Amino acid sequence: xxxxxFGIFIIFSLVFGFFSAAIIYHLKQYTLPKNPAPxxxxxxxxxxxxxxxxxxxxxxxKIP
Amino acid sequence: MLxxxxxxxxxxxxxxxxxxxxxxxAVFFILVIIPPIILTLLPLFTQxxxxxxxxxxxxxxxxxxxxxLFLFLFLTWMDMYLDMWIITNERIIxxxxxxxxxxxxxxxxxxxxxxxxxEIKGVIETFLKFGTIRIQTAGEREFKxxxxxNLYEAKDLILxxxxxxxx
Numbered sequence: 001x002x003x004x005x006f007g008i009f010i011i012f013s014l015v016f017g018f019f020s021a022a023i024i025y026h027l028k029q030y031t032l033p034k035n036p037a038p039x040x041x042x043x044x045x046x047x048x049x050x051x052x053x054x055x056x057x058x059x060x061x062k063i064p
Numbered sequence: 065m066l067x068x069x070x071x072x073x074x075x076x077x078x079x080x081x082x083x084x085x086x087x088x089x090a091v092f093f094i095l096v097i098i099p100p101i102i103l104t105l106l107p108l109f110t111q112x113x114x115x116x117x118x119x120x121x122x123x124x125x126x127x128x129x130x131x132x133l134f135l136f137l138f139l140t141w142m143d144m145y146l147d148m149w150i151i152t153n154e155r156i157i158x159x160x161x162x163x164x165x166x167x168x169x170x171x172x173x174x175x176x177x178x179x180x181x182x183e184i185k186g187v188i189e190t191f192l193k194f195g196t197i198r199i200q201t202a203g204e205r206e207f208k209x210x211x212x213x214n215l216y217e218a219k220d221l222i223l224x225x226x227x228x229x230x231x
Contacts, residue, residue: 001117001121005121006123009124009128012128012131016131016132017134019135019164020135020138021222022164022185023135023138023139023142023164024163026142026146026161027142027145027146030146030159030161030167031145031146032066032074032077032148032150037145038145041138041141041145045134045138048131048134049134049135051129052127052128052131052134053127055123055127056124056127056128056131056224057119059120059123059124060124062120062122062123063117063120063121063124064116064117
């Protein structure tokens with residue numbers, strides 16, 4: 001059971017990382033200069049996503 | 065991203081009104097609230113199963129689900145934020161971001177602007193003061209700015225730029 005969930009977690013992390021990176025790339029590339037909003041939003045997103053990623057990891061290791 | 069001509073200045077940048085994002089946020093909160101309710105009721109439906117497996121698995125998938133919701137929210141915000149209209153003293157640039165891999169940019173010279181119409185439809189648009197700006201140009205396609213805030217200021221500014229070609 002653990003191995004299957006671990007596989008799901010790895011694939012999910014890769015896909016999630018790809019889409020997050022794509023969004024951040026777009027914001028970095030196309031935002032008008034001197035605009036603080038994207039920095040705040042990107043930081044908040046990374047922080048929250050990081051917390052839930054750690055939660056997922058913690059629960060993953062509780063699966064026998 | 066934006067290459068301005070010599071002596072060209074950005075006069076106004078119009079992003080969509082925050083109400084567009086508020087709608088998405090409402091959906092986000094509803095989708096966030098539902099799983100914890102299901103999780104509370106989960107032991108009732110999984111009585112025959114080993115709770116040492118069910119509980120961490122449910123929590124694990126809940127964490128992934130919330131991450132997906134954050135990603136969806138982030139993507140929607142990016143889409144909304146990168147959809148913009150840049151009004152300079154020489155042209156109007158319409159930037160349209162459609163999801164992650166589709167982006168469209170079109171522009172019209174400000175001198176070609178013939179008429180600017182604003183349209184406020186419905187109760188929400190009236191109370192929150194946003195709506196659609198339609199820009200008619202000489203022989204070219206119509207430009208439409210939807211969910212634009214500060215309609216009157218934007219309209220006046222576009223017309224002033226079109227008449228004077230400078231501010």
